Amino acid sequence: MTSNKKASLKLVIKKGINLTEQELSQIKKDILREFKIAFNMDDQAKEKLFFLLKQENAILAMGSLWEVKPVIFNGENFSIYGVLNVIANIKGKGYGKRIVTSMIKYLVFHNKTAFGFCMPQNSGFYEKCGFTIDTVSTKRFVYTKGKERITNQDGQVIFYQDASDHFMEKVLAFPDRKVSIPTASLW
Ligand SMILES: CC(C)(COP(=O)(O)OP(=O)(O)OC[C@H]1O[C@@H](n2cnc3c(N)ncnc32)[C@H](O)[C@@H]1OP(=O)(O)O)[C@@H](O)C(=O)NCCC(=O)NCCS
Numbered sequence: 419m420t421s422n423k424k425a426s427l428k429l430v431i432k433k434g435i436n437l438t439e440q441e442l443s444q445i446k447k448d449i450l451r452e453f454k455i456a457f458n459m460d461d462q463a464k465e466k467l468f469f470l471l472k473q474e475n476a477i478l479a480m481g482s483l484w485e486v487k488p489v490i491f492n493g494e495n496f497s498i499y500g501v502l503n504v505i506a507n508i509k510g511k512g513y514g515k516r517i518v519t520s521m522i523k524y525l526v527f528h529n530k531t532a533f534g535f536c537m538p539q540n541s542g543f544y545e546k547c548g549f550t551i552d553t554v555s556t557k558r559f560v561y562t563k564g565k566e567r568i569t570n571q572d573g574q575v576i577f578y579q580d581a582s583d584h585f586m587e588k589v590l591a592f593p594d595r596k597v598s599i600p601t602a603s604l605w
Contacts, residue, residue: 501518
């Protein structure tokens with residue numbers, strides 16, 4: 419190999435608990451830079467499945483899937499993956515798309531429905547990666563904390579991919595009904 423030949427890219431899929439110290443420290447830095455939030459290796463992060471596009475030790479792009487259950491709609495319980503932490507550290511080179519299309523492949527293989535919330539300006543990206551966009555249902559997703567009912571207030575839209583449970587198809591068929599989610603960490 420000549421000295422200026424670029425190291426090849428590899429996709430690594432691993433649970434949060436198995437991230438190396440080096441991966442974790444880069445992920446923390448990237449999440450803080452892009453979303454202005456601190457990322458900690460809590461129980462939720464340990465369980466997330468991270469998709470990392472790496473070139474040697476550098477993470478070029480990343481994303482995670484987090485299993486969320488029960489999501490309750492119309493009396494039916496669903497187990498669904500939330501799509502989170504999607505970041506391309508070098509933008510406009512197809513790296514983000516490689517992460518998200520790998521996630522979709524994983525979802526299809528495991529027959530799992532997934533959804534995420536994004537700002538409208540990013541919906542075109544998710545659409546290009548294969549997700550379907552819904553711009554009207556965000557506020558129907560409700561997290562109940564004691565007497566408080568928490569919904570997304572940032573104007574985010576939903577991107578989703580249905581599996582054989584037809585979760586979103588069912589949600590869209592009954593536009594007057596709420597969807598109960600067990601966490602406020604999906605947006
Ligand atoms: C959103 C983000 C992950 C996209 O990653 P990226 O690597 O720059 O995007 P890609 O180069 O893989 O683009 C894939 C395709 O989506 C298109 N695309 C990228 N961003 C887009 C956008 N905001 N709107 C519409 N299309 C977009 C590209 O033109 C490309 O189209 P093509 O397949 O026809 O060539 C990246 O901009 C990012 O890290 N943003 C900051 C963090 C963030 O907001 N993440 C999303 C949280 S919900």
